[in-house]
Amino acid sequence: MDDREEALRQITIDLDKAGFTRICGFTLEDAEADLAAYLSLLEGGPSELDLQRFLTSRPRNFLGERGSQCRWVKAHPYLGNQFMPDFLTVRIDSNPLIRWTLVEIQRPDAGLFTQDRRKRTTEQFDEGMRQIIEWRDWLSENSDYAQKARARQGLGLTGLTAQADGLILIGRRRKNLTCEECKLIASFT
Incomplete structure (x- = not known):
């Protein structure tokens, strides 16, 4: 087993423990039922x-979030005792090896x-942005704790x-976005 395979094996174990x-795919029937x-x-x-609640009961809906690879999904994970994103997803990637996504839900x-x-x-969009910024700020101060194994008192x-x-x-999109709106959204990425 090479270093990458060993790292992936350990990551899978850590995510299971956490x-x-x-989630690694679904059938067309599942997709149609979820959409309905x-x-x-x-x-x-x-x-x-x-x-x-809907997304917690159907986490496979996060598969299309970015690419089609398997995902690990957790609803309401704790970031220390201060923050709790609505969801945290992770997927195996090439560089970096794993890609995390912090998910904030605002009113539909x-x-x-x-x-x-x-x-x-x-205001709702700005609140969502503030949440993600706060989580990232927390992670910049506490990444060692977040990454430390649970057996060693980490997350x-x-x-x-x-x-x-x-x-x-x-x-919920009711109309197509204008070019100006698309540029504004792109400025946040």
Whole structure:
């Protein structure tokens, strides 16, 4: 077994111990059922908590988040005793070896932009950005603790750093975005 294979084996063990669920694909029937259930949920005007419950019960919906590789997903993981993202996902990648994503859910009925001519981001979007920034700040100060094995009083989140991707799930697209809105969104990446 080479060094990469050994590292991947250990990462898988660490994620299992930390309570992550491994998701490696789904059938077309699963996708169709999830889509129907999701659209039905949206028609009912769900709360943020409703959306969290839906995604917790169907974590395979995170598979398309970036690439199609297997994911490990955990709802409401603790970052110390201060922060709790809605979800934390991780996938095996080439460089870096693993890629983490911090997930923040905002209200499904919230918009990305205000309706005025200035096209500012909404309060809900700004709150989601603040959350991700706070988590990254915490990670920049506590990455050793976050990555340290659980057996050594750490969180066992191998490779999680302040460079983790951030994903805000917000709103529901009712129209195509303008070029100006796309540029504004791109400025946050």
